[in-house]
Amino acid sequence: MKSQKTILRALAGEKTETPPIWMMRQAGRYLPEYRATRAQAGDFLSLCYNSELAAEVTLQPIRRYGFDAAIMFADILLLPQALGADVWFVGGEGPRLSTTTTPQELQALKPAGDVHDHLAPIYETLKILTRELPRETTLIGFAGAPWTVATYMIAGRGTPDQGPAHALKYENIEVFEGLMDLITEATIGYLLAQIEAGAEVIKIFDSWAGSLAGDDFERYSIAPLRRITAALKAAHPDVPVIVFPRGAGERYAGLHAVIGANCIALDDGVSAEWAAAHVQNGGCVQGNLASSHMVSGGDALVRETRRIVDALYDGPHIFNLGHGITPDADPRNVQLMIDTVRASKGQSDAPPAGHADIVQKLNL
Numbered sequence: 340m341k342s343q344k345t346i347l348r349a350l351a352g353e354k355t356e357t358p359p360i361w362m363m364r365q366a367g368r369y370l371p372e373y374r375a376t377r378a379q380a381g382d383f384l385s386l387c388y389n390s391e392l393a394a395e396v397t398l399q400p401i402r403r404y405g406f407d408a409a410i411m412f413a414d415i416l417l418l419p420q421a422l423g424a425d426v427w428f429v430g431g432e433g434p435r436l437s438t439t440t441t442p443q444e445l446q447a448l449k450p451a452g453d454v455h456d457h458l459a460p461i462y463e464t465l466k467i468l469t470r471e472l473p474r475e476t477t478l479i480g481f482a483g484a485p486w487t488v489a490t491y492m493i494a495g496r497g498t499p500d501q502g503p504a505h506a507l508k509y510e511n512i513e514v515f516e517g518l519m520d521l522i523t524e525a526t527i528g529y530l531l532a533q534i535e536a537g538a539e540v541i542k543i544f545d546s547w548a549g550s551l552a553g554d555d556f557e558r559y560s561i562a563p564l565r566r567i568t569a570a571l572k573a574a575h576p577d578v579p580v581i582v583f584p585r586g587a588g589e590r591y592a593g594l595h596a597v598i599g600a601n602c603i604a605l606d607d608g609v610s611a612e613w614a615a616a617h618v619q620n621g622g623c624v625q626g627n628l629a630s631s632h633m634v635s636g637g638d639a640l641v642r643e644t645r646r647i648v649d650a651l652y653d654g655p656h657i658f659n660l661g662h663g664i665t666p667d668a669d670p671r672n673v674q675l676m677i678d679t680v681r682a683s684k685g686q687s688d689a690p691p692a693g694h695a696d697i698v699q700k701l702n703l
């Protein structure tokens with residue numbers, strides 16, 4: 340039976356009349372209703388573990404904008420915490436973790452199968468969402484890719500160049516690879532449990548893949564993504580997998596087949612025209628409007644949105660940003676992007692129907 344949900348149709352390789360749309364970090368600080376619920380929860384991690392409130396913030400952008408998909412509200416750093424690392428967030432700065440760089444610290448982490456009690460609230464969030472989401476909205480579960488999660492566990496924080504993780508590869512490859520294996524195994528169990536709790540699509544974020552050079556890219560980004568995808572497919576062949584090796588550049592070409600994923604998510608470092616020629620021939624692509632347009636808006640936003648839709652019009656495409664929306668974004672620009680995508684029919688130089696109205700309505 341053909342699925343009614345446009346995202347699932349695109350993920351199955353179908354070209355849709357207008358691309359379905361959702362947005363990375365669509366529940367977030369740019370929305371006043373998110374800030375209010377986060378204040379009610381106390382802090383960010385408390386919000387992640389409060390299933391009712393996490394479901395509520397997941398639903399907020401769906402109510403406001405009617406996105407085609409909802410991504411469960413959680414964070415990639417909950418898994419290290421479930422493995423026994425300390426994780427906390429410093430306001431205005433970002434995450435902090437206890438570090439794992441020695442054999443003793445690796446040994447002290449829990450086995451991959453022991454994460455589920457800790458993560459039970461996340462599975463509960465998915466169950467609530469399965470009941471409460473509109474029928475036409477697709478529910479996305481996610482995890483960080485092993486390399487990206489490892490970069491935080493090794494450095495104990497976000498780093499501009501992932502230097503500490505690269506250094507550990509050279510200084511103690513056993514600890515590095517042992518940690519990668521542990522994260523990979525735990526991630527498989529975590530994602531399988533998300534599917535069992537109601538996730539219809541899985542997305543794996545390899546936000547720092549771009550800093551892996553040469554063989555390291557294959558070994559530490561692609562191989563773990565392939566291993567996780569294969570394990571998910573073995574148990575749930577019908578659940579589509581989106582992978583996001585951010586910063587892959589020309590290495591995006593051919594990745595569907597290499598990883599076995601249904602969709603490759605593109606950052607805005609590659610052009611949509613290039614991706615149409617070199618990536619979309621392998622299957623569905625997602626992306627890739629620069630998230631800065633959500634801050635600046637106006638005609639440039641409309642033009643660029645239109646250009647991406649047109650470039651990827653001949654194949655399966657899910658519209659998204661190239662990275663998460665930032666806290667300084669204007670919620671009205673999100674509406675302008677959605678209206679532009681939904682008014683488009685592809686392959687035309689004319690502005691989308693209603694473009695002038697949209698711009699006027701939003702007072703741009």
Ligand SMILES: Cc1c2[nH]c(c1CCC(=O)O)Cc1[nH]c(c(CCC(=O)O)c1C)Cc1[nH]c(c(CCC(=O)O)c1C)Cc1[nH]c(c(C)c1CCC(=O)O)C2
Pocket residue numbers: 362363364365366367368377383410411412413414415416432433434481483497544546663
């Ligand atoms: C690297 C990474 C993290 N988390 C995530 C990634 C991969 C994607 C990417 O590259 O952005 C993924 C993530 N983080 C969050 C989601 C929820 C779903 C969504 O709406 O996309 C998802 C899918 C919520 C969040 N995760 C975080 C917030 C902001 C926290 C707050 O409300 O204060 C949200 C809404 C915090 C977070 N979480 C992380 C960092 C580095 C930070 C601090 C930076 C920041 O503040 O934006 C780790």
